[in-house]
Amino acid sequence: MDLTAATAPDTSGTLDEALERLHAFGPERGGWLSNHAPMAVEALVRHGQAPGVHRWLDHYRAKLEDMPDRVAEVTPSSWPEALGDPRRMADWTAYFVRETAGRPWREVLAEWWPRLLPGIAAGATHPVIRVGHSVRTLLDAEENAPRVTELAHALGYWAARHQPLPSLSALAPAADAAAALDAVVPVPEQSGGIRDRLGQLTAFPAWPEQPVAGPEAARARLTELVRAATHRYATYGYGEPIMLVHAATAPNAVLRTLPALPRELWAPSLDAAWAASAAVTAAYSPARPADPAPVPAGLSPEEVFARAAAHGDDHTIKFTDTALDIGDATALAAALRSVELNPPAL
Structure with missing residues (x-):
């Protein structure tokens, strides 16, 4: 990152x-x-x-x-x-x-x-x-x-x-994290809360396509997932602006924890992070993307975060924190989209 x-x-x-x-x-x-x-x-x-x-x-x-x-x-x-x-x-x-x-x-x-x-x-x-x-x-x-x-x-x-997900089968494999998130099938009934929605999960796309080759490969794939989920918010976040931030912030929490864990736990951590991100995506993602969020012109990461802080919403602050971990223009655009979509708290 x-x-x-x-x-x-x-x-x-x-x-x-x-x-x-x-x-x-x-x-x-x-x-x-x-x-x-x-x-x-x-x-x-x-x-x-x-x-x-x-x-x-x-x-x-x-x-x-x-x-x-x-x-x-x-x-x-x-x-x-x-x-x-x-x-x-x-x-x-x-x-x-x-x-x-x-x-x-x-x-x-x-x-x-x-x-x-x-x-x-x-x-x-x-x-x-x-x-x-x-x-x-x-x-x-x-x-x-x-x-x-x-x-x-x-x-x-x-x-x-502690809440395990239902037993899930594997759909067709996806080439990368962005494609895997795009291939997640929305749950059929989206009128209830997250516990009702998670209970409807049946299958996720297979990702990564092959088992990771070691701890460093697991960390690389996890970084890829956080980036893909953060970028995706820029066009899909409008579907449920608060809940969809977790598709990025949950796997990023796992990524932040890896250095404190024994390396043999990194690969299973990747699997769990993918399950969490896919579950949130299935529960709340809309069927179609919105127009791409504009890329911020001339705004530094610090200025983007200052906007989130002034906005005051806790989810917006945490998502922008994750977007700054990614640091590229699309991630910053996604952060600004969260400022736009979520109700201000201050």
Whole structure:
């Protein structure tokens, strides 16, 4: 990826302050809507918007709910029965807080990543996205308590909402990621929420055409997928502007996590990321593309992100963060399309 927009580790302390504020709250609101604040503030700080983070959080505060009550302790022997039980949200969070306090966070992540990966569609892919933002901070900067605790909250959310996709058959193979996304068949009934839509999935195009030859090939194909999904938003995002950002941000979260994982987990991570991106595409993509989004003339990546930050919508901020990872003109055009399509929050 180009990583055109220069970023630097946060030295202001703003991100850690924001995370400490947020860890008093639960990962959801209204029964199933995700708390996007930890992900959005990480992106804002990373792209030079730290001075406005607490103002953004003050505005977002009305959407936050307290952590739900605990039910029973999750233990090394009882976790299978608690996996995928959203009533155990606080139990899972407490479990991972204990685990990351007692062991290196990389060790905990490596143990749980293959257990959680089959449920990558959990919470409309928000848990894995939150893990990706968290791991990025831990890889880029000092491993301090707020950032390790954030990983614990993200993993706890994923475990509580763990949701495997239905058993799927393979359609004809696709030559590249863009062609594979184009060949995804929309679910027949698109009037319900994402859980209803994911339950209708039956088959995905086979991609990559051949098994990847090793970890580096898996990372290259995953990078290709993130680029293709980001570019696709520029013409298909209008179908469901909020939900379709996850076709790009979910696989990018996996890509961001790879450096923290044992290399033998990279190929299965690619498979899960493709399943997540294809699932969101099948659930929400319209049948026909819109006219291509105009390529921004003379706008730097930093200026594009500043527009997303001023817009204030959490999904727009996170998608633009992913678009800046790609860094090319089509990705920036897709980011601007998300600013245009999603309702502003500030």
